[in-house]
Amino acid sequence: MSALLDPILNFLKCPTPERWLHAAAADPATLLIDHCNCELKAAQAAVRLMRRYDAVPEQAMREWLGPYEAVSFGRMAPSELLANRPATPVISHKSEMVDKLFLLVREELHHFEQVLEIMAERGVRYGAVSASRYANELLAVARKTEPEALVDRLIIGAYIEARSCERFAALIPHVDERLGRFYHSLLRSEARHYQDYLALAERFSPEPITERVEALGKAEAALIERPDPQLRFHSGVPA
Numbered sequence: 001m002s003a004l005l006d007p008i009l010n011f012l013k014c015p016t017p018e019r020w021l022h023a024a025a026a027d028p029a030t031l032l033i034d035h036c037n038c039e040l041k042a043a044q045a046a047v048r049l050m051r052r053y054d055a056v057p058e059q060a061m062r063e064w065l066g067p068y069e070a071v072s073f074g075r076m077a078p079s080e081l082l083a084n085r086p087a088t089p090v091i092s093h094k095s096e097m098v099d100k101l102f103l104l105v106r107e108e109l110h111h112f113e114q115v116l117e118i119m120a121e122r123g124v125r126y127g128a129v130s131a132s133r134y135a136n137e138l139l140a141v142a143r144k145t146e147p148e149a150l151v152d153r154l155i156i157g158a159y160i161e162a163r164s165c166e167r168f169a170a171l172i173p174h175v176d177e178r179l180g181r182f183y184h185s186l187l188r189s190e191a192r193h194y195q196d197y198l199a200l201a202e203r204f205s206p207e208p209i210t211e212r213v214e215a216l217g218k219a220e221a222a223l224i225e226r227p228d229p230q231l232r233f234h235s236g237v238p239a
């Protein structure tokens with residue numbers, strides 16, 4: 001596990017605070033619902049990037065994500081989605097971005113289904129849980145002109161994936177065995193998502209990305225270490 005986690009701990013500018021771990025372990029239902037939302041948001045963000053900067057068939061993407069979004073809006077029962085899981089569309093277009101992000105979307109949607117299964121086992125109902133400040137405040141720091149805007153969004157993607165991976169690993173000793181096994185099973189894909197986003201940032205940046213990685217890493221760590229009135233998967237120190 002340390003070969004997987006060491007580069008991530010090195011990349012992040014701070015570890016998850018102990019107080020967050022205890023608060024998260026004390027409110028597993030909120031954490032599961034927010035985790036489910038995060039998986040969908042990760043898939044949606046990757047689809048947005050592919051639509052904006054590459055070529056993916058709009059209609060196929062809408063049909064693919066539609067049922068997951070219907071669950072998140074409360075328009076479809078989770079059991080209905082789990083009984084009729086949407087098929088992965090076949091797309092002929094290939095590029096480095098599509099190669100990496102298409103696989104990422106497929107994995108995030110699978111994680112979404114897995115969280116729904118765990119929620120069903122535990123009788124946790126999919127209810128409305130507002131988004132945390134984390135992703136929006138990070139995206140607000142991104143530069144606004146191209147190609148810098150794309151590079152920053154990719155680096156931010158890398159931080160979100162790296163933080164998710166770090167939090168899953170840190171939560172394992174604090175949760176029950178079933179949830180611990182599930183979090184452990186997510187580590188490998190989340191670590192690859194972090195690497196893929198970082199590789200894409202390097203690929204699309206006309207200059208070395210070291211400085212931006214540093215600046216966005218500090219912004220990310222500030223959100224993790226700042227008091228936060230809400231408990232969410234990516235929230236700060238419980239206020």
Ligand SMILES: [Fe+2]
Nearest residue numbers: 039107108111
């Ligand atoms: Fe995921």
Ligand SMILES: [Fe+2]
Nearest residue numbers: 042161190193
């Ligand atoms: Fe991910």
